[in-house]
Amino acid sequence: KKGEDPFRTDNLPENLGYQLKMKDGVVYVYPNEEAASKDEPKPLPYPNLDTFLDDMNFLLALIAQGPV
Structure with a gap:
């Protein structure tokens, strides 16, 4: 919104306890930590490494072409 500070943090929720792991x-x-230790991630649409690399290569090819 106009005039609003985009870096404002006072309206963020408290620590929700989420844990992150890279595989x-x-x-x-x-x-939470218990789910992380049991390797039970939240059911989100996680890409695999091959899909990520294909998408990244496509984006890099577009960037290399300059403004299109």
Whole structure:
């Protein structure tokens, strides 16, 4: 919104307890430490490394072409 500070942090929620782990270049989100230790990530649409690399290569090719 106009005049609003985009870096404002006083309206952010308290620590929600999420844990993050990286596996094969993909960051997985866990609801808490117990789920992280059991390797039970939140059911989010995680890409695999091959999909990520294909997408990144496509983006880099577009960037290399300059403004299109």
